[in-house]
Each structure stands twice: as C-alpha cells, then as structure tokens.
Amino acid sequence: MPRRRRRQTRTAYLFLLPGLLLFAIFRLYPLLEGLRLSFTNARLGRATYQYIGLANYTRLADDTRFTVSLWNTAFYAVASTLPILAVPLLLALALNRGALRNVLRGVFFFPFTLSVVTVGLAWLWLLDPVVGPFNYYLRALGMPARSWLADPATAMWAIIATTVWWVTGYYLVVYLAGLQDIPRELYEAAALDGAGGGRTFWTITLPLLRPVLLFVVVTHVIGSFQIFGQVFVLTGGGPGDATRTVVQHLYETAFQNFFQFGVASAMAWVLFAIILVFSVLQFRLLRGHTEY
Amino acid sequence: MRAPRVQTIALTLALGLLAVIWLAPIVWVMVTSLKLTADIVRLPPEWIPWPVTLEHYQEVLFSSSRTARIGRAFGNSLVIALGAVVIVVVTAAMAAYPLARMRFPGRDLVFTLLVGSLMIPNAVVLVPRYVLVQQLGWLSTYQGLIVPEAAMTFAFGVFLLRQFFVTMPGDLEEAARIDGANTWQIFSRIVLPLSQPVLAALAIFAFRSAWNDFLWPLIAVNKPEMFPLPVALALLRSAYSSESYGPIMAGAALSALPLLVVFIVANQRIVEGVRVSGLKG
Known part of the structure; x- marks a missing residue:
C-alpha cells in the first residue's frame, strides 16, 4: 500500500510539474523578487545596485504624485463600486424572467469581450468635445456640451462610465447565475404570505445573493486598484494629475521617465498591501451576517 | 392576470431600448470605420455609412505608413x-x-x-x-x-x-x-x-x-x-x-x-x- 501511495504521489507531481514550473517562475518568483527590489536602488540598465533599506518607501510618502494617484485610485474604486453593484443587478433582475433573456444577456455581455484599448478608443470618439455624438445629443436635448475628458471635474466620471459599460455584462452573468440558484419555493411561499415585489427583494433576493455580492465587490475592488488601460487611452492621467492612478504612475516611474525599478517595486508592494487589507476587510464585513 | 402581462411587455420594450443604446458605442465604431473621411465628422451624426468605403481598412491593413x-x-x-x-x-x-x-x-x-x-x-x-x-x-x-x-x-x-x-x-x-x-x-x-x-x-x-x-x-x-x-x-x-x-x-x-x-x-x-x-x- 505505501508503495502504491508513493507511486501515486510521484505521478501526481509529474502531472503538476509543467504548470507549477510556469507558475513558480513567472508568478511566484516575480512577486518575491519585487519585494527584494523594493529595498534597492535598481534602475533599468544599471548593472549593480545597493540595498538602501526602506528609503524607497519613505520616498513614496513624500512623492506628492504618488499620494495624488493613490487618492485618485481610491476615489475611482469607491465611486465606481455602487454603479458596478447596482447596474448589473438591476439588469439581472429585469432579465431573469424575461422572454429575450439569452439574447439580451448576449448584448450586454458583448462589450466585455473587447480590449480595454478598443473600449477606450470607442468612448474617446463618442465623447469627442466637438464632433462626438454624445455631446451632439446632449445639445439636442437642451443640455450643455462639455469636454468630458479634459475637465478635471468630469474626467474620472467619464472613465467610470466607460468602465461600467465595459464590465457590466460580466457581472450580469454572475448575478443571473446567482438568481437562478435561489429556490423558487421561497418566492412562492412569500407570494402566498402576501409579500409584494419590494418586500421579496429585500427579504429573500438580496440576503440570498450575499455571497454573489461579496464576490462582485471583492473582484471589482481588486480590479479597481489596478486600473490602467482606460486611463492610458482616455486621458493619459490628465488633465493635470486629475486621473493619474497608481498603476499609471508606477508604469511611468518604471518604464517611461525615470526607469526607477526600486521605487516602482515599492509602489507595487504598497498597492498589494492595500488590496490585501481591503479584501480581508470586505470578507469580514460582508460575510459577517450570512448565517440565517 | 392582465396587468402583469402589460408590465412584462413594457419591461421587455424598455430592456430592448436599453440594449440598443448599449450597443451604440460599438455600432458607432463600425459605422465610422466604413465612412468617407469627409463624412466622419459631419453633424448630426449619421448612423448609416453612405457611401460605404473600405479605404480605412485598406490603409491600416496594408499601407506601411x-x-x-x-x-x-x-x-x-x-x-x-x-x-x-x-x-x-x-x-x-x-x-x-x-x-x-x-x-x-x-x-x-x-x-x-x-x-x-x-x-x-x-x-x-x-x-x-x-x-x-x-x-x-x-x-x-x-x-x-x-x-x-x-x-x-x-x-x-x-x-x-x-x-x-x-x-x-x-x-x-x-x-x-x-x-x-x-x-x-x-x-x-x-x-x-x-x-x-x-x-x-x-x-x-x-x-x-x-x-x-x-x-x-x-x-x-x-x-x-x-x-x-x-x-x-x-x-x-x-x-x-x-x-x-x-x-x-x-x-x-x-x-x-x-x-x-x-x-x-x-x-x-x-x-x-x-x-x-x-x-x-
């Protein structure tokens, strides 16, 4: 028996080997290597570098651009969470029983198959201040046209709207699956007791969707902290620093202006720490009341 | 049973309209790509590309510019x-x-x-x-x-x-x-x-x-x-x-x-x- 067991263990690890190698070399090693680099003054093209302790981290505290980009990212994450939770949920509720469910689900899902660059270019054109259709129709409705992406007051909101359009279909599918898993008998029982649509939503649908909501929030927040492509294409971080996000700042620090790999690695680990803290907090907060 | 049916039809119509709006950005991309350069910036926006041209596709696919x-x-x-x-x-x-x-x-x-x-x-x-x-x-x-x-x-x-x-x-x-x-x-x-x-x-x-x-x-x-x-x-x-x-x-x-x-x-x-x-x- 032990010999058979040993053979099975060997077989199992042989099966695992190619994938684990890929994983260890291109995922795990870079994570730890990044932590090491964050304590050095490494630069692109510099052959040797020294350990400089926490200097990169203390420098970040004085880097006003980093602070601004952190706030922008936090603003984006917070301001986009409610629409990301609500828009797909409302759509899912409306689609759940409807006749055209599968067709419409396909329509709303489609933008999610596009690359962030394609999405960004499409919206750049739609929102064009002079010849874009969005402003044209606004004017036709008697509302003032604006340079949505060039105005610090609206640029981040335009990025949020673009993102909502892009990812709603994904979360819609997740919600629809969650709704399907709620037993019908619960609704029938509620209907017999005379509960209306609103009551049923608050007492049955929402509580039973809690794990799905948790998934959506955690996934979205992790994604939010890494927002890059939309910003890169739509605003380039501007106007001024109004939409500069952490990953954009990291990209510029490491690959565009200064090639400071040490500093950029420190940024990456600060970002990682923030994401971890948020994820744990959300799990605690949202999982707290799942018992019923 | 009459009221719920009317409600369902209204809901379906509203969703259908929303779906059309939802697809508008990508339709606009396609429409623009098929228009003559001079027609692209014309207002009001024209949602049917006429005359149709493939010159932009030809340019990005084959020109080495x-x-x-x-x-x-x-x-x-x-x-x-x-x-x-x-x-x-x-x-x-x-x-x-x-x-x-x-x-x-x-x-x-x-x-x-x-x-x-x-x-x-x-x-x-x-x-x-x-x-x-x-x-x-x-x-x-x-x-x-x-x-x-x-x-x-x-x-x-x-x-x-x-x-x-x-x-x-x-x-x-x-x-x-x-x-x-x-x-x-x-x-x-x-x-x-x-x-x-x-x-x-x-x-x-x-x-x-x-x-x-x-x-x-x-x-x-x-x-x-x-x-x-x-x-x-x-x-x-x-x-x-x-x-x-x-x-x-x-x-x-x-x-x-x-x-x-x-x-x-x-x-x-x-x-x-x-x-x-x-x-x-």
Whole structure:
C-alpha cells in the first residue's frame, strides 16, 4: 500500500510539474523578487545596485504624485463600486424572467469581450468635445456640451462610465447565475404570505445573493486598484494629475521617465498591501451576517 | 392576470431600448470605420455609412505608413493568443487532474497556493517580470509575450477545470484501470474527451485574456513589428490626429472581430465559464 501511495504521489507531481514550473517562475518568483527590489536602488540598465533599506518607501510618502494617484485610485474604486453593484443587478433582475433573456444577456455581455484599448478608443470618439455624438445629443436635448475628458471635474466620471459599460455584462452573468440558484419555493411561499415585489427583494433576493455580492465587490475592488488601460487611452492621467492612478504612475516611474525599478517595486508592494487589507476587510464585513 | 402581462411587455420594450443604446458605442465604431473621411465628422451624426468605403481598412491593413501596422499586429495577436491558449489548456488540465482525482501529500497546499495567487495583482509583478524576461533575452519576442500571458491565466484554469473534474463519475476511470490503462492513458483518452465543454470555456477565456492584454505587451515589446493589436491601436491613436478617426476605428473594429465570431458561435460556453468562475470565487 505505501508503495502504491508513493507511486501515486510521484505521478501526481509529474502531472503538476509543467504548470507549477510556469507558475513558480513567472508568478511566484516575480512577486518575491519585487519585494527584494523594493529595498534597492535598481534602475533599468544599471548593472549593480545597493540595498538602501526602506528609503524607497519613505520616498513614496513624500512623492506628492504618488499620494495624488493613490487618492485618485481610491476615489475611482469607491465611486465606481455602487454603479458596478447596482447596474448589473438591476439588469439581472429585469432579465431573469424575461422572454429575450439569452439574447439580451448576449448584448450586454458583448462589450466585455473587447480590449480595454478598443473600449477606450470607442468612448474617446463618442465623447469627442466637438464632433462626438454624445455631446451632439446632449445639445439636442437642451443640455450643455462639455469636454468630458479634459475637465478635471468630469474626467474620472467619464472613465467610470466607460468602465461600467465595459464590465457590466460580466457581472450580469454572475448575478443571473446567482438568481437562478435561489429556490423558487421561497418566492412562492412569500407570494402566498402576501409579500409584494419590494418586500421579496429585500427579504429573500438580496440576503440570498450575499455571497454573489461579496464576490462582485471583492473582484471589482481588486480590479479597481489596478486600473490602467482606460486611463492610458482616455486621458493619459490628465488633465493635470486629475486621473493619474497608481498603476499609471508606477508604469511611468518604471518604464517611461525615470526607469526607477526600486521605487516602482515599492509602489507595487504598497498597492498589494492595500488590496490585501481591503479584501480581508470586505470578507469580514460582508460575510459577517450570512448565517440565517 | 392582465396587468402583469402589460408590465412584462413594457419591461421587455424598455430592456430592448436599453440594449440598443448599449450597443451604440460599438455600432458607432463600425459605422465610422466604413465612412468617407469627409463624412466622419459631419453633424448630426449619421448612423448609416453612405457611401460605404473600405479605404480605412485598406490603409491600416496594408499601407506601411508610420506606426500603422495593424495587419501585422493582428497576426502577432493571433500567434500570441493561440500560443497562450495551448499552454494554458495543457498545463492547467494536467495540473487540475491530480488535484481533483488523486490523494497525495501537499495536494491541499498546492491548491490553496494557486487559488490564493488569484489575489495577486498583475501590476504588482510587472517590474520584476520585466527584469526576468529581459534576462532571458525574451523582450520583443513571441515567447516573451506568450509564456507570461499563459502564467497569468494558469491558476484560474486549474481552478475552473478542477471544479469540473471533481464532479466526474469515477466508474469509467475505474473500469479503464482494471483493463490495465495507466494514469496518463486514463487522463488523455477518457478524462479529456469528456471535458471538452469546460476545456473550450477555458480556451475562450485564455484567448480573451491574451488577445486583450495591454499593460504587459506595452512594456515587453519595443519593436513596432512585434506589437500586438492593443498596443498598435493605442499608438495608432497618437499617430493620427483627431480629424481622422477612420483608420483608428477600422483598427478598433478589426480588434473586436475574432472574439465577436467566437462569441456568436459559443455564447453559451462563455457564459458557463463566467458562471463557474464567478460563483466559487
């Protein structure tokens, strides 16, 4: 028996080997290597570098651009969470029983198959201040046209709207699956007791969707902290620093202006720490009341 | 019973209208790409391109002007995405099989490690991965794009396939073992053929990730002839002024094409993939 067991263990690890190698070399090693680099003054093209302790981290505290980009990212994450939770949920509720469910689900899902660059270019054109259709129709409705992406007051909101359009279909599918898993008998029982649509939503649908909501929030927040492509294409971080996000700042620090790999690695680990803290907090907060 | 029916019809109509609005941005991209340059900026917006022209497609696909090498970039993206699909499907299926159907020391640890890694943001490993790929001499090469893309999707693939393998009935495997088949034969001749739907879902997911990724190729490639589509498109934008949206929108429409085809053919499969990934997250 032990010999058979040993053979099975060997077989199992042989099966695992190619994938684990890929994983260890291109995922795990870079994570730890990044932590090491964050304590050095490494630069692109510099052959040797020294350990400089926490200097990169203390420098970040004085880097006003980093602070601004952190706030922008936090603003984006917070301001986009409610629409990301609500828009797909409302759509899912409306689609759940409807006749055209599968067709419409396909329509709303489609933008999610596009690359962030394609999405960004499409919206750049739609929102064009002079010849874009969005402003044209606004004017036709008697509302003032604006340079949505060039105005610090609206640029981040335009990025949020673009993102909502892009990812709603994904979360819609997740919600629809969650709704399907709620037993019908619960609704029938509620209907017999005379509960209306609103009551049923608050007492049955929402509580039973809690794990799905948790998934959506955690996934979205992790994604939010890494927002890059939309910003890169739509605003380039501007106007001024109004939409500069952490990953954009990291990209510029490491690959565009200064090639400071040490500093950029420190940024990456600060970002990682923030994401971890948020994820744990959300799990605690949202999982707290799942018992019923 | 009359009121609910009216309500249903109204709801369906409202949703239909919303769906039309939802598609408007992408329709606008397509419409623009087919218009004459002079017609593109005309107001009010014209939603039917007339006269139709393919000049913008011709320009981005075949002209060698400036950075506009969309034709070449399209080919690069295909190579990269298909390469990543093959690596992800093979390695993830091989890894998920023992994790789902064998008992061995370290199994739970390996699985926890892989699932936990789904929380690691890609942006966090960007710099060190660049250093690694540079040391391997893989910058601006296909392998430098394919292998890291595959590594990004691997853990998710294991997760998705394991969910499926766990639910398979064991009888067939047992019967094959009694007939003298070894583990590899059971895996490749029984398990894999039975898993085609979920393998297809993973393939589509991996294709989408690699086809659409922007940040990694943006830094890992510095030769224009090696750019994948998203990078080439983003640079196309800076190559043309805002008066000529035509070529940019032609490029954008081309980039949407492969997944549009996949999506029409395999809508249900994509949805299944998202469903499984979403619910157990």
